[in-house]
Amino acid sequence: MRRLNLLEETRFEKLPVTVFPDQQKAAVRVAQRIANLIRTKQDKGQHTVLGLATGATPVAVYAELVRLHREEGLSFRDVITFNLDEYYPMQPDAAQSYVTFMNENLFDHIDIDKEKVHIPDGTLPREQIQAYCLNYERKIEAVGGLDLQVLGIGRTGHIGFNEPGSAPNSGTRLVTLDDLTRRDAARDFGGKGNVPTKAITMGIGTIFKAREIILMAWSRKKAPIIKKAVEGDISSEVPATYLQLSDNVEFVLDEDAASELTRFNTPWLVKDCVWTEELTRKAVIWLSNTVNKPILKLTDEDYNNNGMAQLATESGPAYNINIHIFNKMQHTITGWPGGKPNADDSQRPERAEPARKRALIFSPHPDDDVISMGGTFIRLVDQGHDVHVAYQTSGNTAVWDDDVLRYMEFAIDFNHSIGSDTSKLEGVYENMRSFIQHKQPNQVDTQEILNVKGFIRKTEAIAGARYAGLEDNHIHFMALPFYETGKHKKNSVSDEDIELTMALLQQVKPHQVFAAGDFADPHGTHIVCFRIILEALRRLQKTEEWVKDCWLWMYRGAWHEFELHEIHMAVPLSPQEVLRKREAIFKHQSQKDRPVFPGDDAREFWVRAEERNRETAENYHRLGLADYEAMEAFVRYHF
Structure with a gap:
């Protein structure tokens, strides 16, 4: 059998x-x-x-x-x-x-x-x-x-x-x-x-x-x-x-x-299923898209004709299933990503209390924060939460060599203008220019070049975080050691990476942690950074009482987006908020027009982000939910 x-x-x-x-x-x-x-x-x-x-x-x-x-x-x-x-x-x-x-x-x-x-x-x-x-x-x-x-x-x-x-x-x-x-x-x-x-x-x-x-x-x-x-x-x-x-x-x-x-993807088409809440949500959303109907218009016939007769028989009639899943999806939508104060939070994705939360946004690269959750970042600050951002790596391999020379030329001219001696700078600049002129594909940059590339990304990240409303003492640069090789191939994670993360978590004691959850590339920086955060939280969980009240939210957006059935919190953005997010992304000028590592997607990062956010909103609307300009999506990770 x-x-x-x-x-x-x-x-x-x-x-x-x-x-x-x-x-x-x-x-x-x-x-x-x-x-x-x-x-x-x-x-x-x-x-x-x-x-x-x-x-x-x-x-x-x-x-x-x-x-x-x-x-x-x-x-x-x-x-x-x-x-x-x-x-x-x-x-x-x-x-x-x-x-x-x-x-x-x-x-x-x-x-x-x-x-x-x-x-x-x-x-x-x-x-x-x-x-x-x-x-x-x-x-x-x-x-x-x-x-x-x-x-x-x-x-x-x-x-x-x-x-x-x-x-x-x-x-x-x-x-x-x-x-x-x-x-x-x-x-x-x-x-x-x-x-x-x-x-x-x-x-x-x-x-x-x-x-x-x-x-x-x-x-x-x-x-x-x-x-x-x-x-x-x-x-x-x-x-x-x-x-x-x-x-x-x-x-x-x-x-x-x-x-x-x-x-695995649509198991109801090949066997009887154990209809968990998660599988039911996935199946109903799939059915809605397959027959091109809002959830509340799905019929018993739709279920029976598309491999979901078992669900309709066990949990039906169809309308009961429809209204249940519709409400679940409706309850993921919130304009209060830090929780709505003095409100019944039993059907909301975040807790109402404490009304002012400490939120720590981890950004693997210096621009993932604003690209992937810039609208939510700005809203958390606007709604009075104590928001910190932590840039886990310098991102110093993802800057064009031309930008290094341009910034060095600026530094030399500025020092000239204030009467400072520029001979040392000029010597470093000439060495950089010579190195870049003869540089071989994937050759590791000199330490001076890596430093300048890191400075470029750092100043851009500061500009983006300031635009979102943060004070400088809430902006943290971690420079995790695993990344600092100067190569695309990184070192293995060490205890030092985890201990640095633990120290920052202990300093902030956040109620909310936001972390990049885009794992499309298992050898990419995102998943490495996420695992460091997870291990840090697990270690702290054994000794630190505040960790029990800390929720971990995963975001995506730079490369992919969550599937609708996976989303636990969807933050709608108005047209004005979309523009504010765009301006925050624009602060990262070295990544504008054409980044060093664009991946498969030829679009600029701000275009990707806007179109993905808009697509998420459209997907919600197709299910019969409210029609928003854009949405940023989050999944809660239970560690």
Whole structure:
């Protein structure tokens, strides 16, 4: 019976999928499978042939394999490896090369024979590539073929660098990279313009010959392409769909990457559900949007015709469900984000008391506060709350080099104007200008340049916070150590990061903490900063009484927005408040027009913020609720 139920749940899925609570648990399981394969073949006196992938996805797997080698004696002496791909052209000692990646993450830490390691050569003359690729295939065949191929998946659906349009029988070859693939790699190369346009990759046909194939994916960023790969039709537009034709493939996902699969996103379409409050809200909002009706106009027929007959039967009639969810959504809306004094707060998202709250807004970068919750920030100040803002990192990697020179030139001219000696400044300026002129992609800036970039972001953040109404002694710059590497790749979080956060929390003793809850990129600054806050609060919770009265609110907006069913507090903004928020964002001039790291969204940050806030308001209105100009959304996190 259990098998039948599982088949029903996964009937939209066209290949085997295993989902783990998080990527670490998934990575450990994959590493264990690889280790078991190696040991089994060693016991038989045979070598193991592994196909290996690069990128962020397999890093945790390689870390676990290194641990197994060091702590449990796993030997790689009899292992032969073939990497999927390499950029072209690419020097093997370049920071962005997959030779460097594999050495840093795996090969330099295990006992593998480097003669048994094969990574496509990115230094070949163009005319030699075809013969080289043919020989790469022959080498794989000569050692008996791949026992296990590890894959990640790109947002174009590529496996290896087999971009849309690749043939299912393709072999190792030189390919042209999709623009989205190059954009995703831009951060590693210091800008998309520095990303190679081509790569050498194993073909889909080569991958198919492996006796086992494991494709891994983590984070919500991968969820849309995973849904296409697992549930979509086989198409050259999404090369990963070709894996549906294999009998030897398994997709290993964390919950975020699996979140858009039907069994998780709309489970009522595949099985009977336990109708929790949260699931009911999600389903009713989904139904309202699916049939294009306000919530209060949904009928029993709408429920029955769209896979929600069970809900209508158990909790109906439809109107009872409709009015319940309508009221729940209505109660998320408040013009009093710090709580409305002397009011019945039983149906409000925030407490009425104390009437004047201490609020601490954590901003991972120096502009996330005003971009993501600028309207609420200003309203909290206007309504008399004791508001503090804390900028967790300097943001000093996200300033254009031209701005550094411009600010230095200003400083020299100003010192000239007041009769100060400028010789030292001029010397530093000339050194900066020379460095910038010869700077290589992703080269770490000198400390002086990093300092100026940090000063630029700091002064902009002060201007934005002052515009929101804060006094200078309520503006805090944390410069958390994990960030201060000068590189896009940051250090691991240490106790110092957590202790600095604890000290600020103890100083303010907030009733409200606002923190960035945008985790689309699991390796991004936002999630790292959030985890630091969470750990600080958890430690303080053991000894500090005030923490019991501290509520943690998550905001989004710079990159994504919360889904409607997730929102616990929606703060409406008037047209005038939208303009005030825009002016606060404009104070961050170094991020205006074109930021250094814009991500996929080509719009300016203020445009993104306004359009997302407006879209949230429109989505509420479509459900039959009041029509506001814009809304900022928040989710309460129970720590």
